[in-house]
Amino acid sequence: MRLGIDxxxxxxxxxxxxxxxxxxxxxxxxxxxxIISGIHTAASEALSEANIQPENITGxxxxxxxxxxxxxxxxxxxKTALVRxxxxxxxxxxxxxxxxxxxxxxxxxxxxRSNNHYTGSKNNIDIPVVEQLKDIIxxxxxxxxxxxCIVGSFSPLYESEEVEVQQKIREYxxxxxxxxxxxIGSTGFxxxxxxxxxxxxxxxxxxEAMVSIAELFKQLRLECPYWLTQNDGSLxxxxxxxNYPILTIGSGVTNSLRGAAILxxxxxxxxxxxxxxxxxxxxxxxxxxxxxxxxxxxLNIPVxxxxxxxxxxxxxxxxxxxxxxxxxxxxxTIASDIEHDGMAWGGECWTLTDSFLKVFPESFxxxxxxxxxxxxxxxxxxxxxxxxxxxxxxxxxxxxxxxxEELPVVxxxxxxxxxxxxxxxxxxxxxxxxxxxxxxxxxxxxxxxxAEIDKVFWLNNKTKQEEVAKAKNSIIEExxxxxxxxxxIRLISVEEFPFDYLKGDVLRIRIxxxxxxx
Amino acid sequence: xTWNIKKQDIPAISLGANLLxxxxxxxxxxxxxxxxxxLSEEDVIEVKTxxxxxxxxxxxxxxxxxxxLFNEDIxxxxxxxxxxxxxxxxxxxxxxxxxxxxxxxxxxxxxxxIANQTKLPVIDGDGMGRAFPELFMTSFHxxxxxxxxxxxxxxxxxxxxxxxxxVFKTTEKAKAFxxxxxxxxxxxxxxxxxxxxxxxMLPGTLNLAxxxxxxxxxxxxxxxxxxxxxxxxxxxxxxxxxxxxRGVVSDVHRWFENEAIIGKLEVDGRSAFTNRRIEVEFxxxxxxxxxxxxxxxxxxxxxLLNAQSLIPYSVVEVQAGLSVVxxxxxxxxxxxxxxxxxxxxxxxxxxxxxxxxFEGEG
Numbered sequence: 001m002r003l004g005i006d007x008x009x010x011x012x013x014x015x016x017x018x019x020x021x022x023x024x025x026x027x028x029x030x031x032x033x034x035i036i037s038g039i040h041t042a043a044s045e046a047l048s049e050a051n052i053q054p055e056n057i058t059g060x061x062x063x064x065x066x067x068x069x070x071x072x073x074x075x076x077x078x079k080t081a082l083v084r085x086x087x088x089x090x091x092x093x094x095x096x097x098x099x100x101x102x103x104x105x106x107x108x109x110x111x112x113r114s115n116n117h118y119t120g121s122k123n124n125i126d127i128p129v130v131e132q133l134k135d136i137i138x139x140x141x142x143x144x145x146x147x148x149c150i151v152g153s154f155s156p157l158y159e160s161e162e163v164e165v166q167q168k169i170r171e172y173x174x175x176x177x178x179x180x181x182x183x184i185g186s187t188g189f190x191x192x193x194x195x196x197x198x199x200x201x202x203x204x205x206x207x208e209a210m211v212s213i214a215e216l217f218k219q220l221r222l223e224c225p226y227w228l229t230q231n232d233g234s235l236x237x238x239x240x241x242x243n244y245p246i247l248t249i250g251s252g253v254t255n256s257l258r259g260a261a262i263l264x265x266x267x268x269x270x271x272x273x274x275x276x277x278x279x280x281x282x283x284x285x286x287x288x289x290x291x292x293x294x295x296x297x298x299l300n301i302p303v304x305x306x307x308x309x310x311x312x313x314x315x316x317x318x319x320x321x322x323x324x325x326x327x328x329x330x331x332x333t334i335a336s337d338i339e340h341d342g343m344a345w346g347g348e349c350w351t352l353t354d355s356f357l358k359v360f361p362e363s364f365x366x367x368x369x370x371x372x373x374x375x376x377x378x379x380x381x382x383x384x385x386x387x388x389x390x391x392x393x394x395x396x397x398x399x400x401x402x403x404x405e406e407l408p409v410v411x412x413x414x415x416x417x418x419x420x421x422x423x424x425x426x427x428x429x430x431x432x433x434x435x436x437x438x439x440x441x442x443x444x445x446x447x448x449x450x451a452e453i454d455k456v457f458w459l460n461n462k463t464k465q466e467e468v469a470k471a472k473n474s475i476i477e478e479x480x481x482x483x484x485x486x487x488x489i490r491l492i493s494v495e496e497f498p499f500d501y502l503k504g505d506v507l508r509i510r511i512x513x514x515x516x517x518x
Numbered sequence: 519x520t521w522n523i524k525k526q527d528i529p530a531i532s533l534g535a536n537l538l539x540x541x542x543x544x545x546x547x548x549x550x551x552x553x554x555x556x557l558s559e560e561d562v563i564e565v566k567t568x569x570x571x572x573x574x575x576x577x578x579x580x581x582x583x584x585x586x587l588f589n590e591d592i593x594x595x596x597x598x599x600x601x602x603x604x605x606x607x608x609x610x611x612x613x614x615x616x617x618x619x620x621x622x623x624x625x626x627x628x629x630x631x632i633a634n635q636t637k638l639p640v641i642d643g644d645g646m647g648r649a650f651p652e653l654f655m656t657s658f659h660x661x662x663x664x665x666x667x668x669x670x671x672x673x674x675x676x677x678x679x680x681x682x683x684x685v686f687k688t689t690e691k692a693k694a695f696x697x698x699x700x701x702x703x704x705x706x707x708x709x710x711x712x713x714x715x716x717x718x719m720l721p722g723t724l725n726l727a728x729x730x731x732x733x734x735x736x737x738x739x740x741x742x743x744x745x746x747x748x749x750x751x752x753x754x755x756x757x758x759x760x761x762x763x764r765g766v767v768s769d770v771h772r773w774f775e776n777e778a779i780i781g782k783l784e785v786d787g788r789s790a791f792t793n794r795r796i797e798v799e800f801x802x803x804x805x806x807x808x809x810x811x812x813x814x815x816x817x818x819x820x821x822l823l824n825a826q827s828l829i830p831y832s833v834v835e836v837q838a839g840l841s842v843v844x845x846x847x848x849x850x851x852x853x854x855x856x857x858x859x860x861x862x863x864x865x866x867x868x869x870x871x872x873x874x875x876f877e878g879e880g
Binding site for chain 2: 086087088089090091092093096117153154156187188189190191290295302309311395398399401
């Protein structure tokens with residue numbers, strides 16, 4: 001039996017399912033500020049409702065927006081020192097596109113001279129990087145630095161200088177979190193620096209959360225392995241999550257996509273997750289959520305870590321509606337609690353949900369709703385809201401459709417009943433599975449193990465095939481170590497990127513493998 | 519009529535330059551970040567238009583080499599200025615204004631860095647009107663302006679090529695130096711008097727990049743942005759842009775040959791374009807659109823834009839599954855002359871068709 005937990009911005013959900021995906025119980029609770037008490041309540045309730053003893057749970061699977069929320073509403077962020085290892089000190093400032101409330105955590109910047117040539121040859125005239133660290137060592141203590149971020153030019157090819165600097169700092173500060181950029185992203189210095197810095201400033205929040213969660217699970221007598229889901233929808237051990245919080249940031253949506261696929265029993269589909277503030281639309285291909293291609297962003301900050309491939313409409317069930325110059329406007333702001341502020345619930349705010357309820361009163365089953373409150377709204381205006389939302393959503397779905405076949409659409413998320421019957425005609429293949437409110441927690445339970453290599457190789461005397469074969473083997477080995485069964489391991493993508501200008505002597509290889517836990 | 523560039527214009531110029539790059543031209547990330555770091559809110563970069571040019575010595579500025587290596591090996595910020603100082607001492611000419619070699623991509627921004635450091639004006643124009651892969655593929659060269667003396671500056675080394683070689687030999691030397699010294703270099707060359715530059719350059723392209731960037735940054739409805747883009751081109755040396763297809767990219771084939779990224783992809787039409795399919799070929803830039811026959815080829819501009827945001831895709835990042843708008847724009851007439859077509863026409867890209875000027879939107 002598996003216990004799945006999803007800690008969202010509003011609700012914490014817990015589900016108990018067996019290995020075949022049969023749902024035994026589910027519980028929903030408001031997310032608490034410390035997240036722990038919310039998890040405690042939801043998990044205990046789900047376990048007791050299913051009448052399952054904790055020792056029968058073989059794995060706990062956790063998805064959370066806790067880390068990404070810490071970026072929106074800063075708390076427990078770490079004061080970070082950035083150590084660049086570059087050819088020449090650069091006038092480019094770090095954290096350029098960052099919002100001020102995050103930028104202030106980049107406390108110190110050091111630029112060490114790299115001795116690495118891009119071909120891998122060493123320049124022996126200059127001072128070795130480890131001998132350039134005196135100021136840093138002194139400052140860490142004096143300035144109250146809580147986290148270190150090391151970013152070296154060409155570190156995706158040669159990680160040695162980053163590792164040397166990390167080891168030297170470790171000699172003085174054995175416990176300070178250190179992020180090395182070559183473990184976070186591939187080529188593109190500034191995007192990798194952004195991702196690594198975000199990772200570094202999140203190192204405290206994730207550590208504290210993981211320690212508390214470990215204690216909580218012990219209290220609940222859950223002695224099985226537990227896992228966190230990451231951006232690409234695969235599992236990460238808690239000890240890895242502590243070092244790479246940046247990789248957990250997009251896991252909420254990915255879990256929801258996977259949950260929708262499980263609930264609808266579809267291998268390929270388009271999933272529409274209707275939430276309070278956004279409508280997220282993504283695709284499941286061969287049972288797996290798709291990851292983004294090309295550049296991605298976190299809070300509009302360009303990063304080179306892979307995020308789920310999602311198209312988001314910037315509004316959801318709680319978005320406020322207003323009239324501007326006779327035209328309807330869906331605002332950026334949302335009602336803080338729709339069951340309090342929404343008109344249908346007797347509140348003052350005209351929300352997207354109210355617009356749907358005015359036109360389709362039957363779509364939401366909630367005894368607290370009163371249609372009388374909606375008399376003040378014009379049905380014509382509400383229809384305009386609906387037609388805009390449906391058009392934009394259908395356009396988005398059309399863009400995601402494959403060329404050969406029309407994929408079915410699965411609707412999930414708290415706001416999905418609004419759309420299920422009305423917006424989509426009967427002729428289309430629409431699924432609205434009964435478990436729509438808890439598909440995140442369910443999806444987390446069936447996330448696979450994954451291993452990925454995204455590295456640049458200098459081919460010296462080896463052939464491309466040799467390097468690719470070596471990389472494939474190390475992926476398989478890593479999955480075995482993580483506990484994947486031998487038969488379940490498969491390489492899902494092997495991509496080669498030519499390095500422009502350099503006649504193929506250099507090769508970037510990205511290989512990803514998946515496996516299932518025993 | 520001179521005009522000014524301020525810090526807040528930089529992201530828009532960068533985006534507009536990426537749009538005009540036709541999928542090539544070099545990533546603007548590092549130099550945009552550099553400009554955003556060194557410009558203060560009060561800094562003003564003066565821009566001279568074609569009408570303002572007279573006797574000043576104009577030099578062309580660019581960055582050449584590998585984009586991947588350049589974006590990994592971040593600049594100190596001083597390379598271009600150092601290259602200019604070397605140029606001035608070798609050529610015995612004092613630079614009076616700077617012009618971009620290539621408006622498409624990173625080279626639109628390269629002169630702005632030096633302009634801010636030296637307070638020299640930049641000129642509203644360039645030598646390509648888009649992006650091309652080689653240093654000699656410029657209207658400057660065609661107008662008889664010599665590429666040499668040309669200065670190349672990397673993190674560690676300098677090179678001056680000041681011989682009466684032809685432009686092709688100079689280009690080869692510059693490339694060879696760049697390749698063996700870090701893979702990218704800052705370049706100053708194509709010096710000329712303002713008077714001569716007037717007729718040699720493609721005018722107004724910097725301003726066009728700024729206007730295009732601003733339109734896309736506003737991020738309004740796609741059709742609204744497209745109609746604003748049409749308006750921007752209406753007042754330019756280019757023809758009128760035309761949407762060839764809206765659809766989804768499939769079957770991307772990309773490989774590496776003779777130091778160029780070569781390949782092709784297909785775009786399957788969606789909504790109004792259902793049942794249509796085009797093939798787009800690329801060689802560092804998008805070079806042709808085929809639907810049974812060639813519809814459009816270089817030097818006319820071919821752009822693949824994100825279907826929602828109209829942010830351009832490069833030939834390196836375009837992937838199967840992306841939703842795109844394929845836009846084609848008639849090139850400025852200066853790129854369509856017989857002589858220029860010898861350098862940048864279909865034949866240069868080994869396309870098996872004669873050049874057929876793309877008509878654009880009626």
